[in-house]
Amino acid sequence: MRHADLSGQVAIVTGATSGIGRGIALELAAAGARVVVNGRPGEASERRGAEVVQAIADAGGQAVAAPADISREDDVERLFRVATDRFQGLDLLVNNAGIEQPAAIQDMTLDQWRGVIDVNLTGQFLCARAATRAFLARPAPAPDGPARGNIIFISSVHEVIPWAFQANYAASKGGVSMLMRSLAQELAPMKIRVNAVAPGAIRTPINAPAWNTPESMASLLALIPYGRIGEPRDVARAVAWLASNDADYVTGATLFIDGGMTLYPGFRGAG
Numbered sequence: 001m002r003h004a005d006l007s008g009q010v011a012i013v014t015g016a017t018s019g020i021g022r023g024i025a026l027e028l029a030a031a032g033a034r035v036v037v038n039g040r041p042g043e044a045s046e047r048r049g050a051e052v053v054q055a056i057a058d059a060g061g062q063a064v065a066a067p068a069d070i071s072r073e074d075d076v077e078r079l080f081r082v083a084t085d086r087f088q089g090l091d092l093l094v095n096n097a098g099i100e101q102p103a104a105i106q107d108m109t110l111d112q113w114r115g116v117i118d119v120n121l122t123g124q125f126l127c128a129r130a131a132t133r134a135f136l137a138r139p140a141p142a143p144d145g146p147a148r149g150n151i152i153f154i155s156s157v158h159e160v161i162p163w164a165f166q167a168n169y170a171a172s173k174g175g176v177s178m179l180m181r182s183l184a185q186e187l188a189p190m191k192i193r194v195n196a197v198a199p200g201a202i203r204t205p206i207n208a209p210a211w212n213t214p215e216s217m218a219s220l221l222a223l224i225p226y227g228r229i230g231e232p233r234d235v236a237r238a239v240a241w242l243a244s245n246d247a248d249y250v251t252g253a254t255l256f257i258d259g260g261m262t263l264y265p266g267f268r269g270a271g
């Protein structure tokens with residue numbers, strides 16, 4: 001299979017120890033990037049992170065594990081130092097880490113609200129700020145040269161589709177959409193590209209109950225006109241393209257990778 005060309009690039013992928021983030025880390029490494037594999041601190045997550053790093057090395061790529069809680073300012077500073085210390089620079093941030101804490105609004109605790117906003121929105125802000133500082137520390141590129149740096153937010157179809165019982169999650173992703181577009185507007189003159197990829201239902205641990213029985217898969221497929229669940233590589237390939245110079249004129253864009261979930265499939269022949 002042909003990969004995008006990311007040779008020479010250094011990338012940080014947050015939440016890269018499982019699911020979509022893991023798929024992105026593997027794809028970027030296959031495309032030639034050196035990858036900082038971030039996951040939350042803790043035994044299970046660190047073991048999964050080490051496995052991702054090993055898988056990349058086995059395939060002939062380069063990666064390093066960097067556990068950090070991206071909702072904490074000091075952890076984020078440490079995470080970004082790994083890229084400069086180990087790989088002498090940074091070209092790409094993939095702001096992927098995200099969590100869900102579903103609850104009916106009348107029962108949602110402040111901890112459930114804050115927990116999701118802290119990781120999905122504040123964490124993305126902290127990492128985007130750190131990446132911007134790293135990009136601005138390098139010499140300005142020629143106006144007709146490639147970008148000085150790239151930030152890719154992993155959002156969700158729920159930046160536009162309301163989500164009952166996941167108000168905290170949908171609110172965080174709506175926030176990510178405006179954060180991404182505001183930064184794209186702010187940073188384009190500095191030749192920093194900022195984009196988002198918004199996945200629909202992708203087969204990962206976060207949404208296993210939505211696909212791991214025939215009944216739940218059938219109700220999920222009713223929401224996906226293209227007729228199949230997505231796989232992490234569907235998202236990862238889009239990220240690799242957006243990160244490459246082939247997408248040099250793309251900034252402020254959101255690419256929905258959702259098999260048509262945002263096309264309101266319930267309206268087909270109805271309404």
Ligand code: BGC
Nearest residue numbers: 156157158200201206207210
């Ligand atoms: C969520 C998944 C969900 C998908 C489609 C994603 O953002 O993390 O749990 O299956 O949106 O609803």
